Amino acid sequence: xxxxxxxxxxxxxxxxxxxxxxxxxxxxxxxxxxxxxxxxxxxxxxxxxxxxxxxxxxxxxxxxxxxxxxxxxxxxxxxxxxxxxxxxxxxxxxxxxxxxxxxxxxxxxxxxxxxxxxxxxxxxxxxxxxxxxxxxxxxxxxxxxxxxxxxxxxxxxxxxxxxxxxxxxxxxxxxxxxxxxxxxxxxxxxxxxxxxxxxxxxxxxxxxxxxxxxxxxxxxxxxxxxxxxxxxxxxxxxxxxxxxxxxxxxxxxxxxxxxxxxxxxxxxxxxxxxxxxxxxxxxxxxxxxxxxxxxxxxxxxxxxxxxxxxxxxxxxxxxxxxxxxxxxxxxxxxxxxxxxxxxxxxxxxxxxxxxxxxxxxxxxxxxxxxxxxxxxxxxxxxxxxxxx
Amino acid sequence: xxxxxxxxxxxxxxxxxxxxxxxxxxxxxxxxxxxxxxxxxxxxxxxxxxxxxxxxxxxxxxxxxxxxxxxxxxxxxxxxxxxxxxxxxxxxxxxxxxxxxxxxxxxxxxxxxxxxxxxxxxxxxxxxxxxxxxxxxxxxxxxxxxxxxxxxxxxxxxxxxxxxxxxxxxxxxxxxxxxxxxxxxxxxxxxxxxxxxxxxxxxxxxxxxxxxxxxxxxxxxxxxxxxxxxxxxxxxxxxxxxxxxxxxxxxxxxxxxxxxxxxxxxxxxxxxxxxxxxxxxxxxxxxxxxxxxxxxxxxxxxxxxxxxxxxxxxxxxxxxxxxxxxxxxxxxxxxxxxxxxxxxxxxxxxxxxxxxxxxxxxxxxxxxxxxxxxxxxxxxxxxxxxxxxxxxxxxxxxxxxxxxxxxxxxxxxxxxxxxxxxxxxxxxxxx
Numbered sequence: 001x002x003x004x005x006x007x008x009x010x011x012x013x014x015x016x017x018x019x020x021x022x023x024x025x026x027x028x029x030x031x032x033x034x035x036x037x038x039x040x041x042x043x044x045x046x047x048x049x050x051x052x053x054x055x056x057x058x059x060x061x062x063x064x065x066x067x068x069x070x071x072x073x074x075x076x077x078x079x080x081x082x083x084x085x086x087x088x089x090x091x092x093x094x095x096x097x098x099x100x101x102x103x104x105x106x107x108x109x110x111x112x113x114x115x116x117x118x119x120x121x122x123x124x125x126x127x128x129x130x131x132x133x134x135x136x137x138x139x140x141x142x143x144x145x146x147x148x149x150x151x152x153x154x155x156x157x158x159x160x161x162x163x164x165x166x167x168x169x170x171x172x173x174x175x176x177x178x179x180x181x182x183x184x185x186x187x188x189x190x191x192x193x194x195x196x197x198x199x200x201x202x203x204x205x206x207x208x209x210x211x212x213x214x215x216x217x218x219x220x221x222x223x224x225x226x227x228x229x230x231x232x233x234x235x236x237x238x239x240x241x242x243x244x245x246x247x248x249x250x251x252x253x254x255x256x257x258x259x260x261x262x263x264x265x266x267x268x269x270x271x272x273x274x275x276x277x278x279x280x281x282x283x284x285x286x287x288x289x290x291x292x293x294x295x296x297x298x299x300x301x302x303x304x305x306x307x308x309x310x311x312x313x314x315x316x317x318x319x320x321x322x323x324x325x326x327x328x329x330x331x332x333x334x335x336x337x338x339x340x341x342x343x344x345x346x347x348x349x350x351x352x353x354x355x356x357x358x359x360x361x362x363x364x365x366x367x368x369x370x371x372x373x374x375x376x377x378x379x380x381x382x383x384x385x386x387x388x
Numbered sequence: 389x390x391x392x393x394x395x396x397x398x399x400x401x402x403x404x405x406x407x408x409x410x411x412x413x414x415x416x417x418x419x420x421x422x423x424x425x426x427x428x429x430x431x432x433x434x435x436x437x438x439x440x441x442x443x444x445x446x447x448x449x450x451x452x453x454x455x456x457x458x459x460x461x462x463x464x465x466x467x468x469x470x471x472x473x474x475x476x477x478x479x480x481x482x483x484x485x486x487x488x489x490x491x492x493x494x495x496x497x498x499x500x501x502x503x504x505x506x507x508x509x510x511x512x513x514x515x516x517x518x519x520x521x522x523x524x525x526x527x528x529x530x531x532x533x534x535x536x537x538x539x540x541x542x543x544x545x546x547x548x549x550x551x552x553x554x555x556x557x558x559x560x561x562x563x564x565x566x567x568x569x570x571x572x573x574x575x576x577x578x579x580x581x582x583x584x585x586x587x588x589x590x591x592x593x594x595x596x597x598x599x600x601x602x603x604x605x606x607x608x609x610x611x612x613x614x615x616x617x618x619x620x621x622x623x624x625x626x627x628x629x630x631x632x633x634x635x636x637x638x639x640x641x642x643x644x645x646x647x648x649x650x651x652x653x654x655x656x657x658x659x660x661x662x663x664x665x666x667x668x669x670x671x672x673x674x675x676x677x678x679x680x681x682x683x684x685x686x687x688x689x690x691x692x693x694x695x696x697x698x699x700x701x702x703x704x705x706x707x708x709x710x711x712x713x714x715x716x717x718x719x720x721x722x723x724x725x726x727x728x729x730x731x732x733x734x735x736x737x738x739x740x741x742x743x744x745x746x747x748x749x750x751x752x753x754x755x756x757x758x759x760x761x762x763x764x765x766x767x768x769x770x771x772x773x774x775x776x777x778x779x780x781x782x783x784x785x786x787x788x789x790x791x792x793x794x795x796x797x798x799x800x801x802x803x804x805x806x807x808x809x810x811x812x813x814x815x816x817x818x819x
Contacts, residue, residue: 016737017688019681020420022466022531025507034440034487035407036415045415060411076530078678079685080642 004050007093012051014086017079018044024073024083028310029066029317032327038066040073040083047090061094065101066324068317069186070275070310084280087315091188103320104187111196115178116146126174128153133160138169141209143223145216146179147349155349158376159215159245165383166253170213176203182222182276187316190230197230204240211241213248215376217274217348218314220244221281244277246347246375250286257293263385264295265378267342270370271298272332272355273308274348287347287375294382296343301335309335311346313354329358336370337362344370345378395436395457402449405440405487413438416482421470422689423769424743430811431768432475435462435482442487444590447563451588454481455565460799463584465504465536468528470692471767473540473583477800477808483588485535493518493596499558500594504535520596523550527721530678535589540765541581543696545677547723548619548627548654554580556595562587564791577780578787583767583801586784586791600625600657606670607652607663612702612720615652619722622661624654627722630673631706634717637683637734646673680719686734691745694730694764695756702727708755714748728764729756767801772809774802 001009008015024030024040036042043064050056056064067087074083100108110119128149129135142163148156163170178200181193204212214220224242231238249257269291277283284305291298303309312318312328333355336344346352356372399406407413417434436459441447454461460480467474476482491502491511495518500511508529512522522529524546526537537544538560543552550556559572560579564587571579578586602625609615615629630653635646653670676682684690697705702720709716715734720727731752735745753763762777763770775781788795788803799805 012738013688017685019684019690020418021468021528021681023678025466025531034405035412037409037412042415045418046411049411049414054411054414056411059409078681079688080682 002050002053002055004056004093004097005053007097008047008051008090011047011086011089011093014081015044015047015051017081018048019079020045021078023076023078026076027067027073028070028312028328028331029068029324031331032324033066037063040067043067056094061098062101064094065091065104065187065316066321067315068275068310068312068325068328069315071279072307072310075279075306088185088188088190091186092190093188095188100187100189101316101320104189104316107183107187107316107319108189108192111179111184111192116150117179117183118146118150120150123175125149125177126172128156129160129172129174130157133164135172135174136169137207138171139208139210140168140170141204141207141212142170142172143180143212143214143219144172144177145214145219145349147353148215149177152349152353152374155215155352155374155376158374158380159213162245162249162253162376162379162383166256168252171207171209173203173207178203180219180222182218182226183316183319185222185226186314193226194230194234197227198234198236201227201231201236201238209240211243213243213245215245215347215349215374217244217277218350220283221276224281244283244286244347246287246290247283249379250289254289254293257290257379257382261295261382261386263382265382265385267296268339269296269298269343269345269378270301270336270339270341271304272301272311272336272344272346272351273305274346274351275308275310275314277347278308279306287345290375290379291345294378296378299339299341301339303335311351311354312358313350318354325354326358326361329354330362333358333362341370343378344372345375346372347375349374391457392436395453395459398453398456399437399439402453403439403441403446405442407438408436410434413482416464416484417476419467419469419472419474421472421769422737424746427769427812430808431472431477433477433479435476436479438482438484440484440487444561444563444568447483447588447590448568450481450483451563451565454796455794458794458796460796461584461588462798463504463535463539463588465533465539466507466528466531468526468532468536469540469765469767471763471765472769473765473767473798473801475768477768480796485533488590489533491534493520495520498596498598500534500596502534502592502594504533504589504592506534508532508534508537515596516599519599521599522546523556523595523597524553527677527680534592534594538580538592538594539582539584539589542764543721543723543726543728545626545721547721549623549625550597551724553594558593558595560589560593561591563590564588564797566791578784581765582784583765584798585802586788586797588797602674603656603658603660604670604674605654605656605660605663606668606673607654608666608668609650609652611650612706616699616702618652618654618663618665622654622656622663625657627652627654628677629720629722629727631718633715634683634719634732637686637715637717641683641685680730680732683717683732683734687736689735689737689742691733691735691742691749692730693749693753694728695753695761696726696728696764697756697759697761698726701756701759701761702729705729705756705759705761709752712748712751714745716748729761768808769812771800771802771804772813774804778802
């Protein structure tokens with residue numbers, strides 16, 4: 001048995017279970033690329049060949065990572081293969097055998113040096129924090145994440161301004177905050193991510209944190225779903241409540257926003273479910289409730305909730321296959337364009353960044369409709385409308 | 389320069405979408421079937437190249453290249469069948485029609501005009517928006533293609549009322565070595581169900597119906613004979629008979645809560661019939677019509693056979709099937725006077741019992757043939773049965789030889805070629 005076959009052996013039941021029915025043809029990457037080596041069923045067939053001794057060459061290995069791990073395939077799988085977890089496991093095995101792809105390796109190096117995926121100065125991580133917002137030693141921690149700290153800072157700022165408005169005390173670790181490890185887990189580098197998990201847990205424990213709030217869907221998924229598993233494996237305690245900002249605001253202030261705001265936002269909006277928050281974690285309703293509470297008319301895209309299309313950025317695709325990721329982003333943005341809405345709202349800085357980029361690639365100007373916003377910005381806007 | 393090199397250069401010059409990558413070629417050289425390894429080795433020599441045409445001109449060019457280099461041409465839809473119809477047993481050019489998927493719906497004449505790669509359920513979504521609906525579609529409609537099912541032929545959802553796909557095709561546009569032609573009426577018999585052995589389907593017109601409310605009923609019956617009586621009394625749009633074993637397996641693999649008893653599922657349009665029997669609403673089961681393969685999870689492999697049996701043979705066939713000492717789930721889809729019986733055996737291709745399970749499946753197939761049935765398709769693996777089970781076989785063969793004297797159009801399918809059928813027949817005896 002070849003080295004690769006040995007590494008894949010314990011995934012054999014899932015690999016053989018694939019019925020090759022092609023219901024996973026809806027995969028957005030396959031829709032763009034058009035070759036089955038990048039489709040879920042094609043990848044499963046390739047793994048079956050590898051299990052039986054075929055060598056996967058560099059091109060096929062690279063193609064294997066053309067997947068945003070969005071999980072749409074799991075949603076339609078005729079034989080119920082838990083594909084989201086499966087792809088991550090398979091990627092982990094391939095990385096163990098052949099090493100990560102160049103861009104994914106770079107992400108890990110960036111994290112190793114600066115503790116963020118972008119390789120930005122660690123000392124600038126808290127540069128977004130407004131001076132007039134007070135951070136306390138509260139047990140409720142706001143975790144800004146790499147993307148909102150360095151690329152889409154308005155989201156982090158909106159979040160803390162919302163807390164301030166409602167008098168919610170929160171802690172924020174500033175330069176002590178480090179990457180959650182999501183990107184490493186998605187790109188098959190789980191062992192490296194596990195070191196981040198330990199460091200994060202230790203810092204949270206030191207700061208007596210009991211609740212973690214994120215604006216990033218990727219961080220949320222990682223904390224809520226991956227951390228407990230990794231902690232169990234490494235005999236660590238995981239005693240934290242993890243909430244996405246939309247869940248927290250809806251729970252703490254949903255009623256106040258719905259009933260207490262006289263001035264409402266005007267216009268039509270559609271909501272893009274981030275894969276990590278929606279399909280992976282089942283959070284669909286809270287962001288929608290906030291959009292409606294803000295006064296916007298909510299209309300759904302052709303694919304929404306559990307059938308939602310990925311923005312195209314996840315799973316290391318934006319880092320390694322930029323053009324492909326933007327083509328997927330265009331597919332998603334075009335669904336929003338069909339609705340003639342004023343706002344395309346998401347609840348993830350990575351989605352906002354990528355959808356904004358896709359909008360530009362489609363030839364649209366920044367001011368053209370729809371405006372791409374995060375749910376935190378919508379909530380802050382309605383507060384501002386009311387002079388708060 | 390070697391012929392193969394010249395062929396490769398010609399392909400590279402002539403097409404935009406192609407792949408010579410050895411693993412990509414293997415991905416495009418199989419269908420959903422999994423046979424014992426020694427049979428697979430005999431039956432398949434992977435494609436030399438995969439080409440994805442974008443239009444009819446590309447298809448004509450593929451045939452030009454195929455003829456020039458004497459390469460087999462293997463048309464491929466979604467490859468969701470299991471008879472080897474899309475498996476190249478002698479290499480050649482696999483023609484993946486996924487980039488020819490445009491379609492239009494003529495609301496006035498209630499006809500779908502489609503390229504071969506259009507997916508049935510994509511069509512259905514648009515048809516519904518226009519107040520129309522497919523009359524018939526395969527249970528793999530979520531991914532299978534219009535061209536694929538027409539080329540394969542067969543019975544599916546809606547066949548109880550509207551017959552097989554053959555009864556619902558109005559015309560076809562096909563391409564062969566002589567060029568492009570339109571076929572209708574009696575001429576359709578040379579192409580529908582012929583697996584691309586007489587020409588490649590590049591366009592088709594399929595009849596649609598007015599959109600109607602679907603009322604699925606689960607009817608508790610004691611036997612298949614009772615189900616047939618109900619079929620005679622009422623006029624369902626589609627009807628199927630699902631064995632208790634299927635529900636048992638579904639409960640096992642999905643943690644579902646189906647009553648583990650034989651059930652007839654009949655779907656009526658707009659109006660529910662008055663029946664004295666116990667009926668239940670089976671919306672969930674109706675949604676599950678696309679997922680007969682769910683029980684594969686139990687395997688993780690599945691051995692399956694499909695036999696089209698006249699109504700009068702069904703009871704005897706079920707009798708034989710239930711005597712087999714193997715876990716076996718059966719679904720029968722009723723058409724006009726006959727039913728497509730799908731027998732599914734969860735198995736494991738990694739273990740010795742896989743061959744044993746195939747042996748059981750072959751036993752069932754033989755029993756079905758004895759009872760006057762025929763395989764759902766002969767494709768590659770059962771081509772040795774074609775002469776026996778396909779009406780007008782000799783005439784079809786004469787037509788094939790005239791159109792395709794070099795036997796390059798999907799060779800080995802329907803019309804047996806070389807020693808392969810004999811070897812597969814022997815394999816059938818061995819496994």
